[in-house]
Amino acid sequence: MKNIRIVITGTVGAGKSTFVRTASEIDVVEIERKVSNSEIESSFKDKTTVAFDFGKLVLDANKILHIYGTPGQTRFDFMWDILIKGADAYILLVKANQADSFSYAKDILAFMNDRVQVPMVIGLTHTDCSGAIPTEEIVKHLGILNAKDCPAILKVNPRLKNSVVTALNVLINKVI
Ligand SMILES: Nc1nc2c(ncn2[C@@H]2O[C@H](COP(=O)(O)OP(=O)(O)OP(=O)(O)O)[C@@H](O)[C@H]2O)c(=O)[nH]1
Ligand SMILES: [Mg+2]
Structure with missing residues (x-):
C-alpha cells in the first residue's frame, strides 16, 4: 500500500474542510476556530481553519490518500508552507461565485508553484450558487x-x- 499526500488549498470559504470531511473514511481531524465578527461579515460562516484538516481515503488496493486541508486565510500561510512541502499533488479550490477572491486564488497558486512542482488541478466550487462566474473568465x-x-x-x-x-x-x- 502506498500513501499519497494530497493537499486541498484555496480561497477562504471555498470548501476545503468540507471536501476533506466528504472524502474521508475516518473521523476528520479539524483544527478550526470561531471567526471574529468582522470576518463573519465577509465570509458568512462561523468557523475557519487555523491549522489544517486531516482525513484518509483508501482509493484502491494499492493507494491510501492522506488528505490535508489548508487554512484559507493568509495570516495562517505558514501552514500552507508546511503542508505543501511533501505533497504529492494538490487541488486549488476557488469559490466561483466570489469574483473578488480570484486574485487571492492567483496568489495562492504562485505561493504553491514557488515551493513545489507536483500535479495539481483547479476545482471550482459554489458553481451551483447564484452569481457563479463562467469558467473561462475565472481562468x-x-x-x-x-x-x-x-x-x-x-x-x-x-x-x-x-x-x-x-x-x-x-x-x-x-x-x-
Ligand atoms: N452550495 C454550495 N456550498 C458549498 C460548496 N462548497 C462548500 N460549500 C459550503 O461553504 C461553506 C464553507 O465551507 P468550508 O469547508 O468551511 O470552507 P473552507 O474552505 O474550509 O473555509 P476556511 O477554512 O475558512 O478557509 C460550508 O457551509 C460548505 O457547506 C458548493 O460547491 N456549493
Ligand atoms: Mg477550512
Whole structure:
C-alpha cells in the first residue's frame, strides 16, 4: 500500500474542510476556530481553519490518500508552507461565485508553484450558487494565459461524495 499526500488549498470559504470531511473514511481531524465578527461579515460562516484538516481515503488496493486541508486565510500561510512541502499533488479550490477572491486564488497558486512542482488541478466550487462566474473568465483572472499552461479545471461540489472522488481520481491519474 502506498500513501499519497494530497493537499486541498484555496480561497477562504471555498470548501476545503468540507471536501476533506466528504472524502474521508475516518473521523476528520479539524483544527478550526470561531471567526471574529468582522470576518463573519465577509465570509458568512462561523468557523475557519487555523491549522489544517486531516482525513484518509483508501482509493484502491494499492493507494491510501492522506488528505490535508489548508487554512484559507493568509495570516495562517505558514501552514500552507508546511503542508505543501511533501505533497504529492494538490487541488486549488476557488469559490466561483466570489469574483473578488480570484486574485487571492492567483496568489495562492504562485505561493504553491514557488515551493513545489507536483500535479495539481483547479476545482471550482459554489458553481451551483447564484452569481457563479463562467469558467473561462475565472481562468483569465488566475493568470493562465494559454491552453498549454492550463491545468485541469473541474467543477467540484465538496458536499457531494461523487464529485469529490471524481476530482481526486483526476488528480491521482496525474500522480501515477
Ligand atoms: N452550495 C454550495 N456550498 C458549498 C460548496 N462548497 C462548500 N460549500 C459550503 O461553504 C461553506 C464553507 O465551507 P468550508 O469547508 O468551511 O470552507 P473552507 O474552505 O474550509 O473555509 P476556511 O477554512 O475558512 O478557509 C460550508 O457551509 C460548505 O457547506 C458548493 O460547491 N456549493
Ligand atoms: Mg477550512
